Amino acid sequence: MTTDQPNVVHRFSSPFDVETASGAEGWEQMYPYYFHFSEENKEWEDGMLWYQDGVHHPEVLYPFDTITHECWRTALGQNNSRIFAIPPAYGIEQRIVNGYLYIAAVPVSSEQRMQERVEVFVRRAGDYYANWDQIFDQWKAKMVDLIGKLEELEVPQLSRLDIEEIVTERRGISSGWKLVEAYNAVIENMFTAWQYHFEMLNIGYAAFLNLFMFCKQAFPGIKDELIAQMVAGSELLFFRPDDELKRLAQLGIDLGIADKLRVSRKPEDILEDLRHDPAAEKWIESLDEIWHPWFYFSNGAGFYHHHRSWIDDLTVPWTALTGYIDRLERGENLARPKQAILDRRERLTSEYRELLPNDEDRKVFDENIKLARLVAPYIEDHNFYVEHWHHTVWWNKIREFGDRLVEGGFLEDREDMFFMNRWEVGQAFADMVASWASGGPSGGQKIWKKKVADRKRIFDALHNWTPLPALGPVPEEITEPFTVMLWGITTERVRIWLGLGEAVGENEIQGVPASPGIAEGRARVVLNSSDIGTIEQGEILVCPITAPSWGPVFSKVQAAVSDIGGMMSHAAIVSREYGLPAVVGTGTGTRRIKTGDMVRVDGNTGLVTILPKSS
Amino acid sequence: MEYILPLEDCHSHFAELVGGKAMGLGSLLRQELPVPAGFAVSTHAYREFVEVTGLDRAIEMNLRHADSLEQQRRASERIRSLFDESELPKSFVLELTDAYEQLGHKGMAPVAVRSSSVSEDAADASFAGEHDTYLWIEGSEAVAKNVLRCWSSLFTPQALSYFQQFGLRAGETAMGVVVQTMVAAEAAGVMITIDPLSGDRSQISIEGSCGLGLAVVGGEVTPDRYFVDKVTLDIRSRMISPKSIAYRFDSMAGEVRRFDVPEDEQLKPCLTEQEVIAIATLGKQVERSLGAAQDIEWALGQGANGSRDVYLLQTRPETVWSKKKASPLATSQTSIMDRLVGNMSVPMRIV
Numbered sequence: 010m011t012t013d014q015p016n017v018v019h020r021f022s023s024p025f026d027v028e029t030a031s032g033a034e035g036w037e038q039m040y041p042y043y044f045h046f047s048e049e050n051k052e053w054e055d056g057m058l059w060y061q062d063g064v065h066h067p068e069v070l071y072p073f074d075t076i077t078h079e080c081w082r083t084a085l086g087q088n089n090s091r092i093f094a095i096p097p098a099y100g101i102e103q104r105i106v107n108g109y110l111y112i113a114a115v116p117v118s119s120e121q122r123m124q125e126r127v128e129v130f131v132r133r134a135g136d137y138y139a140n141w142d143q144i145f146d147q148w149k150a151k152m153v154d155l156i157g158k159l160e161e162l163e164v165p166q167l168s169r170l171d172i173e174e175i176v177t178e179r180r181g182i183s184s185g186w187k188l189v190e191a192y193n194a195v196i197e198n199m200f201t202a203w204q205y206h207f208e209m210l211n212i213g214y215a216a217f218l219n220l221f222m223f224c225k226q227a228f229p230g231i232k233d234e235l236i237a238q239m240v241a242g243s244e245l246l247f248f249r250p251d252d253e254l255k256r257l258a259q260l261g262i263d264l265g266i267a268d269k270l271r272v273s274r275k276p277e278d279i280l281e282d283l284r285h286d287p288a289a290e291k292w293i294e295s296l297d298e299i300w301h302p303w304f305y306f307s308n309g310a311g312f313y314h315h316h317r318s319w320i321d322d323l324t325v326p327w328t329a330l331t332g333y334i335d336r337l338e339r340g341e342n343l344a345r346p347k348q349a350i351l352d353r354r355e356r357l358t359s360e361y362r363e364l365l366p367n368d369e370d371r372k373v374f375d376e377n378i379k380l381a382r383l384v385a386p387y388i389e390d391h392n393f394y395v396e397h398w399h400h401t402v403w404w405n406k407i408r409e410f411g412d413r414l415v416e417g418g419f420l421e422d423r424e425d426m427f428f429m430n431r432w433e434v435g436q437a438f439a440d441m442v443a444s445w446a447s448g449g450p451s452g453g454q455k456i457w458k459k460k461v462a463d464r465k466r467i468f469d470a471l472h473n474w475t476p477l478p479a480l481g482p483v484p485e486e487i488t489e490p491f492t493v494m495l496w497g498i499t500t501e502r503v504r505i506w507l508g509l510g511e512a513v514g515e516n517e518i519q520g521v522p523a524s525p526g527i528a529e530g531r532a533r534v535v536l537n538s539s540d541i542g543t544i545e546q547g548e549i550l551v552c553p554i555t556a557p558s559w560g561p562v563f564s565k566v567q568a569a570v571s572d573i574g575g576m577m578s579h580a581a582i583v584s585r586e587y588g589l590p591a592v593v594g595t596g597t598g599t600r601r602i603k604t605g606d607m608v609r610v611d612g613n614t615g616l617v618t619i620l621p622k623s624s
Numbered sequence: 625m626e627y628i629l630p631l632e633d634c635h636s637h638f639a640e641l642v643g644g645k646a647m648g649l650g651s652l653l654r655q656e657l658p659v660p661a662g663f664a665v666s667t668h669a670y671r672e673f674v675e676v677t678g679l680d681r682a683i684e685m686n687l688r689h690a691d692s693l694e695q696q697r698r699a700s701e702r703i704r705s706l707f708d709e710s711e712l713p714k715s716f717v718l719e720l721t722d723a724y725e726q727l728g729h730k731g732m733a734p735v736a737v738r739s740s741s742v743s744e745d746a747a748d749a750s751f752a753g754e755h756d757t758y759l760w761i762e763g764s765e766a767v768a769k770n771v772l773r774c775w776s777s778l779f780t781p782q783a784l785s786y787f788q789q790f791g792l793r794a795g796e797t798a799m800g801v802v803v804q805t806m807v808a809a810e811a812a813g814v815m816i817t818i819d820p821l822s823g824d825r826s827q828i829s830i831e832g833s834c835g836l837g838l839a840v841v842g843g844e845v846t847p848d849r850y851f852v853d854k855v856t857l858d859i860r861s862r863m864i865s866p867k868s869i870a871y872r873f874d875s876m877a878g879e880v881r882r883f884d885v886p887e888d889e890q891l892k893p894c895l896t897e898q899e900v901i902a903i904a905t906l907g908k909q910v911e912r913s914l915g916a917a918q919d920i921e922w923a924l925g926q927g928a929n930g931s932r933d934v935y936l937l938q939t940r941p942e943t944v945w946s947k948k949k950a951s952p953l954a955t956s957q958t959s960i961m962d963r964l965v966g967n968m969s970v971p972m973r974i975v
Contacts, residue, residue, distance in 0.1 A: 097969045123969070131961040215964055222967040226953050228826035230819055230851060230860050360855040364825040366950035373954050373963070380960060525858050613859060 019483040030107045032470035039072040044105040059111040060479040063573035069108040069471045072430035077312045080203035088211045094129035108471035134212045152394040159198050164409040185442040206395045213384035220381040239358045240381045243347040246393040250303040255343045258333035271331050276323035302398045311396030314427050318401040328542050417441040418454045428464040520595035522615035523581035528568035528590045532606045551602045563587040568610040570598045627669040628723045641666045643740030643800030648939040655913045662804030663723045670798050677710045696784040707776035721764040734760050737770040740800035759880045774801045807925035807935045811894040812837035815920045817911040823945040828852045828904045832894045835870030852904035866890040917942035
């Protein structure tokens, strides 16, 4: 069935014409059928504009890790489409091409349907806005409860003879079946976390959007980040882990153990020594107190199994900690200027308000600001609960299932499980547990090891493919309120992809201005979070995407450039908080800039210039 | 009645006595904003002059039936030559000389002699460029001569047709004059404390070029343009243009002259970023103290210790957007939920 075709003026290549990446033949079998462009849906799929989700899923997808976008496909969609009835928008569809995620916004195409939805939206979203703080409190309790359940989840080992307790406690259920149940539970737990993730997010963004649109109408030239600054709070959870490190740095100095913390050994070993050191007792106590949850902080977005957290690898927090000790000893003040941020927020708000031409507009502005500030804490903090705290626990729990597959002879290494998708892992457990029960042979032992080896080869081939930014026809206009805010898909962006954008010079890269100011310095290209220890004071960070836990890095660098991201992306928010110039959404920054290049970052215009090498 | 008034005394209740330009400068000085030293010649001096010389009757006769452009051109010519032939009253010349000599430089201070018409406010129109300004005038005799020329510029052909368009009677109006120490501008231009294109009140728009402001005001160069956020005073965007000519004082010729700018210097920005911000900061201050959007002329000249300092040469109310009645963007009668729905449904244009 086709809906009214909007006026199509330009066209990227059809998803059906994209050739398989060289050497990656067979990549399709890694992912569930519903992520494939198919002959059955061809007519509909060929009529949609698809763009690569570089904001949330910029990398080749590990089969198992597709669970995160599968989670948000349902959770985001249902809240737009079925629950809050966002009038012009259904959800976001997903497909995978050569291992990369492509997404398309599904519009509500009939005017009549849109009208029907207005009344439902007003009632339901209105109810949430009216009770926002209370609902958010309940939301936090639900998340903490969900994380608790996850931590308690047992992933039993299988032994030749099952444990005695099955009999003495009259359980009636074997460890084998418990394992199958646990796998089902861990998958459900992830989906539930994402159900919560979007419970308040879509309508939260709607409130933000309302303020943005008003300000853009009243002040056509106003920079997006200034509107964001009128709303942003100063107590984001994202800054809490970093603040705790600063406190620990000070405590280390006060207790006279600064040098013990700074010895050049693995942080885990230093910590082990300190646990037996009476002089460090108070410090260790203090660390243990904040460990949970502030060290459950991902070095990435939390979306992938390889986005490890502080608790998994102490390199990142330790580098920051010792850096803070050095700076405190030099007499620097490390406190974030919280009051200054709040003062600026109030000054901006009242000055723009004053510039409005009449009282009527001021009244509307006040209402819009009030609603946007009401939803802001949720927008800012939900990630910490879901992608950081919950996912840190979840990815570690998942690895226990990998261990079971290794023990059952299905895999060589626990990490190999990520080359299987979630359904395949379920099948493997069904097979493993059944053959454990029957005592018969399991084919899975040979099948999965071979498949994993094959997929590692495919995976490498996919890495060498450069994803096209978009596929399919470009309509004249898009009525999708969240695409711009969440994915930074603006008119200019699409024009640049189409080659219609303003040409920039050979040594220039155009991105989105995300935090004002201009800086020049030496570039440090950091492709993944395990390399952030290499960054030196005063360098300019160039990265594919930044995550909130890179916070400590921002006190070292003097500007940031990212391949992907929009005005509300993490890099943008954190840079503004630290007062650093930032340009996001450059597309090619990490490919065109090399570590050691001198670059100029203009956070006002979004232009990044690679400067000529001086002798 | 006085012939001469200190600029800082030019209050708005003296509008009829000193004209718009002097009033604007007076308000800037009372805010302690940087304005070059100077004084105002009152319309009383003008009125007495045309009465004593009988020019008032001659003007009226000449303006009768001056309805077509051609008639206005001829009337202008006749009236202006009558001014040239007339003598200034002795008592006035004495006072003028005294005021001028107080500007220092041993009685040879280079000054700008600028028209300050009383019609600007009467018409609620800018009258920009309708009357004359004379730059780099030195010596009391030359100043007196140029005050007379300013007076007669009340009757330029373009002013006459402007009067007619706004229904004013030229014979009844009068001209004030401002005499101000010359700023040897290294860069100069204008600024409007809104975006003149969109009416955006959160923007200050600055245009500037090298040398004296003549080139910008007269539209002889495409100036560098800077857009500054009025609240944060951050530069929103800038456009640097090739500036092929500049007006400067030619000390050999003893007059202001148009110079060609060498090609390799044309694309050099006329302002540093700090200067842009300093100019915008002044603009914001002026708008705040005068309570309305302003159209301001500025110049960057030598400061006390050799620095490049900003001077304000003129301010007048912005007349285009300020006159428009801004209808509310969204009425607060609608609920915020309705507005939310409306804002979500605005399509994003792709191409």
